[in-house]
Amino acid sequence: MSLKSITTLLALSAIAAASHTVCAAPAAKPSVAEAERFLADAEARLNKLNIEQARGAWVGENFITDDTEAINSFFAERYLTASGEIALGARRFNGLKLPTDSARKLKLLQLTLMFSDAKDREAYTSKLTSMTGAYGKGKYCPQKADGSAADCLALGDMEKILAESRDPARLKEMWVGWHSQAPAYRQRYTEYVALSNKGAKEMGFADTGAMWRSQYDMPPEAFAAEMERLWQQVKPLYDSLHTYTRHKLRETYGPDVVPATGPIPAHLFGNMWSQTWSNLYPILKPATGASSFDLSKVLADRNTSAKDMTAYAERFYTSLGMQKLPATFWERSLLTKPKDRDVVCHASAWPMDDKDDVRIKMCITPTAENFTTIHHELGHIYYYLGYGKQPYLFRNGANDGFHEAIGDTVALSITPDYLKKVGLMDQAQESNADIGELLQRALSKVAILPFAYSVDKWRWDVYSGKTKPADYDKSWWQLREQYMGMLRPVAMEAAGFDAGAKYHVAADVPYARYFLADMLQFQFHRALCREAGYTGPLHRCSVYGNAAAGAKFQAMLAMGSSKPWPEALKATTGEDKIDGNALLDYFAPLKTWLDEQNRQYAAAGK
Ligand code: X8Z
Ligand code: ZN
Numbered sequence: 269m270s271l272k273s274i275t276t277l278l279a280l281s282a283i284a285a286a287s288h289t290v291c292a293a294p295a296a297k298p299s300v301a302e303a304e305r306f307l308a309d310a311e312a313r314l315n316k317l318n319i320e321q322a323r324g325a326w327v328g329e330n331f332i333t334d335d336t337e338a339i340n341s342f343f344a345e346r347y348l349t350a351s352g353e354i355a356l357g358a359r360r361f362n363g364l365k366l367p368t369d370s371a372r373k374l375k376l377l378q379l380t381l382m383f384s385d386a387k388d389r390e391a392y393t394s395k396l397t398s399m400t401g402a403y404g405k406g407k408y409c410p411q412k413a414d415g416s417a418a419d420c421l422a423l424g425d426m427e428k429i430l431a432e433s434r435d436p437a438r439l440k441e442m443w444v445g446w447h448s449q450a451p452a453y454r455q456r457y458t459e460y461v462a463l464s465n466k467g468a469k470e471m472g473f474a475d476t477g478a479m480w481r482s483q484y485d486m487p488p489e490a491f492a493a494e495m496e497r498l499w500q501q502v503k504p505l506y507d508s509l510h511t512y513t514r515h516k517l518r519e520t521y522g523p524d525v526v527p528a529t530g531p532i533p534a535h536l537f538g539n540m541w542s543q544t545w546s547n548l549y550p551i552l553k554p555a556t557g558a559s560s561f562d563l564s565k566v567l568a569d570r571n572t573s574a575k576d577m578t579a580y581a582e583r584f585y586t587s588l589g590m591q592k593l594p595a596t597f598w599e600r601s602l603l604t605k606p607k608d609r610d611v612v613c614h615a616s617a618w619p620m621d622d623k624d625d626v627r628i629k630m631c632i633t634p635t636a637e638n639f640t641t642i643h644h645e646l647g648h649i650y651y652y653l654g655y656g657k658q659p660y661l662f663r664n665g666a667n668d669g670f671h672e673a674i675g676d677t678v679a680l681s682i683t684p685d686y687l688k689k690v691g692l693m694d695q696a697q698e699s700n701a702d703i704g705e706l707l708q709r710a711l712s713k714v715a716i717l718p719f720a721y722s723v724d725k726w727r728w729d730v731y732s733g734k735t736k737p738a739d740y741d742k743s744w745w746q747l748r749e750q751y752m753g754m755l756r757p758v759a760m761e762a763a764g765f766d767a768g769a770k771y772h773v774a775a776d777v778p779y780a781r782y783f784l785a786d787m788l789q790f791q792f793h794r795a796l797c798r799e800a801g802y803t804g805p806l807h808r809c810s811v812y813g814n815a816a817a818g819a820k821f822q823a824m825l826a827m828g829s830s831k832p833w834p835e836a837l838k839a840t841t842g843e844d845k846i847d848g849n850a851l852l853d854y855f856a857p858l859k860t861w862l863d864e865q866n867r868q869y870a871a872a873g874k
Contacts, residue, residue, distance in 0.1 A: 300370075303361040307373050310354045311660040314347070315622055318660075321347040322620045330602055330629060332401045332610040341393040348389055352382035355471060369830065373661045376829070379483055381467030381476070388463055395460040396776055402453045403774035404612035408445030421445065423540070424605065424613055424631060431538050431547040436525050440757050443535035450768030451761070457768055458737045460776070461730055468731075477731035480724070480778050484667050485832040492728070494846070495780060498787060499721050499751075501848035502714070505855060508862040509714050510753050513537075513545065515869045516552050528874075531755035534748065541770055542754055543719040544712040546637060552711070554861075558704030561684070566692055567634035574603035574632035577639060580690065581646045584678055588811065588818030590650055594624045597649070605631035614771040615641050617648030622660070626652050640679045640712075647675020654825025664829040666836035669784025669846070674825070676789040677796070680709075681810035689812065706807055706858040713786055714855065718751035720783035725751075726767060727779075741766055788837075790850035795841040796821060806854045 321343040328340025358377045366374065383389040409420040421429075426442040433439055464476040473479040474488075481488035510532075517536055518526040526532055538547030545552075567577070575598070582593050600620075605613055615630035626649045632638050651674050655663050665671030684705070687693035726747050729735040735743040741764040748754045756766070767773045790806075796817040797809035811817040824840045834844040852859075 298361055298364060300364065300366060303364055303366055303374070304370060306357065306361065307370055307377075307661075310358070310377060311373075313350055314354065315660040317343075317347045317350050319621045322618060326618060326620065326627070326629075328397055329400065329404065329612040329616075332404050332612070337394075337397050337401050340397045341390070344393040344397065345389055348381070348383065348393060349386070351377075351380050352384075352389070352467075352471075355380050355382050369662075372830070372832075373659075376661050378471065379479065380471060381464065381479070382471040383463075383467045384470060388466060392460065392463040392467065395456050395463070399453045399456055399460065399768075400612060400775040401610075402449075402456075403614075403768075403771055405610045406446070406449035408442075408449065410441070410445065422613075424633075427540055430535070430540055434520065434551075436521055436536065439535045440533075443540070443757055446540055447764075447766050447769045450765040450774070451763050453768060453774065454737075454740070454763060454765035457765065457773075464776070465731060465733075475731045475733070477724075477728035480731075480780070481728070485834065495721060495783065498783070498846065498848050499717070502717050502787075502851060505710075505714055505852060505859055506717055508859055508866065509710055511866045512862045513548065513552060515866070515874060516548070518874070520551050531749045531753050533757040534752075534754040535757040537715075537754075541719065542752065543716050544637075545715045546708065546711045549708050549711060552707060554703050554707065557701055558707075559684070559701040561687075561693060563636035563639060563687070563692065564634070567636070567639060570634075572634040574630075577632055577634065577642050578603060578628070578646070580639070580692075581643045581678075583690070584643065584681070584812060585646055585650050587813040588678075588821060589815055590818065590822065591653065593646075593649070594626070596625050597627060600625070601628040603628065603630060603632050612771075612775075614775075615645055617645045617652070619652040619663070622656075622663075624653060624656065640682065643679040643682070644672075644675035647671075647673075647678055650674065651825050651828075654822060655828030655830075657826075658828040658830055662828040662830040666824070666827065666829055666831070666833035667784065668778065668781035669788050670824075670833060670836065672781045672785035673788040673792060674821075676785060677792040677821075680789060680793045681812055683808055683810045685808070686810040686812050702805070702807065702857060703861050706855060706861075709807065710855055710858055713790075713851065717783065717786060718753075720779060720786060722747040722751045723767075723770065723772065723779035724783075727773070740764075784846055787846050787848050787851055790854050791837070791841050791843060791847065792821070794850045794853075805857075 324340045324343030328336045330336075355378050358374050361374055362378075381392075383392065407420040407422055408426060410418045412418050421442075423446060426446050429442045430439055433442075461476070468474075468476040468479045471479070473482065478488045481491045484491045484494075486494070514526060514528075514532055517532065518528070520526075521536060526536065534542045537545045539545065578601075586592055602611065605611065611629070611631070613631040615628070618627045618629065619625075620627060628642075628645050628649065630638075630642065630645060632642060648671060651665060651671055652663075684693055688695055726735070726744055729743060730740070741760045744767045745756050745760065748756075771777070772779050793809070794806055796811045796814075797806060799820045800809070800811050800814040800817040802809045802811075820840060824836055827836050827839070837846070838844045
């Protein structure tokens with residue numbers, strides 16, 4: 269069937285669905301064969317448009333100009349037009365008894381926005397691409413004392429200062445400098461939210477947040493309850509880490525900067541969004557018994573190139589039996605920040621076609637944090653390659669949390685023993701410093717939990733209309749205080765837009781995925797270590813080079829989204845629920861240690 273006839277068919281079925289007159293001839297019940305044909309056509313059409321869309325987005329984010337922004341929206345809009353038409357057309361087959369795979373495809377097709385008005389569709393895509401571009405171009409240009417402009421700082425420059433400086437005034441300046449960029453697109457975001465909701469409602473969802481929560485093989489309310497259950501499970505561990513961190517920050521910055529109780533100013537955590545605190549490790553590390561090993565220093569001293577960093581990660585995956593990255597990956601990826609143009613530096617992984625054109629876009633520098641992130645990005649890449657043979661609609665993660673968890677699972681295997689094996693750590697280096705190692709990991713994996721939960725709690729309320737545009741910042745900081753125990757370092761501004769200073773808000777990428785991934789990766793790690801026959805403490809397990817663990821992992825990657833995620837989880841881990849216990853077990857020795865430190869501080873009256 270040609271594309272044109274699909275469109276005509278869809279238009280007719282939409283009219284039929286809208287008709288309630290009793291005298292109209294009843295619409296013929298569609299047959300299974302028709303449904304199968306519809307699905308095959310839809311997949312072929314979307315596959316083609318998706319390749320175009322990926323190219324438009326790639327140039328849009330790699331060479332930010334007004335023209336590439338327009339190209340990006342043009343192709344995004346074409347895809348959205350088709351996916352909306354198809355989603356509407358798919359309704360005709362709802363209720364028909366179909367083979368399991370086809371029924372699943374039919375359902376997946378309808379989890380989307382749909383705009384019947386082309387003007388809305390155009391406004392929606394152009395606002396989105398322009399916000400992503402504005403985020404990528406954002407710069408803070410400090411003024412010198414004499415009023416003349418100093419060099420402008422890009423986000424990466426400011427992140428480096430936040431990571432390394434211990435001068436609270438400088439930290440505050442960087443924090444405020446970056447957060448003052450987002451108000452420029454606050455109005456656009458407000459309009460974008462309204463448009464997005466319109467598209468969600470046309471498809472039958474209460475709002476866009478409800479559509480996001482519907483992507484998990486369960487009703488949206490059940491998903492929200494799951495998120496809360498998981499948060500309650502891990503909250504005590506976060507609280508212990510937060511309390512310990514407060515004591516250390518007070519020792520560093522003094523009681524005037526860090527209060528004894530209540531929320532802590534957000535600029536002191538070594539990260540622009542205070543979402544991971546790894547850069548505080550030198551302040552927080554145990555007084556005795558901690559390893560003095562510093563991977564960032566090793567990578568920087570050796571001038572490890574972006575390509576070499578990526579090759580370390582690739583070798584981990586090939587050691588598990590996965591393929592080498594295709595030559596085009598190396599030719600087409602962007603691995604370092606270009607000097608002569610604006611790009612969206614936020615790391616991302618791209619499936620460009622239905623073959624093996626996969627790419628990374630990341631501004632890699634030789635740090636331990638980037639070393640982990642490149643393993644994260646290759647996790648996405650190997651998922652793309654792993655499910656590459658699935659039909660279009662199943663070329664996706666079992667859920668988006670799975671997608672985010674693959675590379676993180678691999679990165680949990682970056683242990684001292686592994687680093688020695690690949691020559692990044694001296695053989696003589698102490699590797700019996702468990703608490704320090706666990707603390708270092710907790711500073712990213714535990715610290716991020718309330719952040720990852722509350723970003724979408726904020727958006728769910730924005731999309732539902734519970735939070736009005738005038739209250740964006742009020743609600744954002746109410747959640748930061750309640751869940752993260754943090755405070756805005758300076759008073760709020762009338763038209764502020766702090767949420768927009770986070771990439772995923774400006775680019776409208778859902779965030780609950782990282783919360784789920786944080787739990788899932790420990791479940792996967794435990795299962796893979798078991799598969800490898802490992803029985804020791806989980807933080808010392810590395811599955812590097814283990815074929816059995818690799819085969820187990822690859823089987824999950826190959827499934828894509830062809831089955832409801834609990835089945836993929838069960839096949840890999842034996843569990844069918846996402847659960848915080850694997851994470852809690854992993855960090856149990858650290859929890860005991862943190863609680864003991866906190867007891868000692870309390871006993872000393874601090
Ligand atoms: O955005 C990312 C990845 C790309 S999917 C670099 N992450 C989240 C973030 O940076 O906020 C990874 C962990 C959390
Ligand atoms: Zn990711």
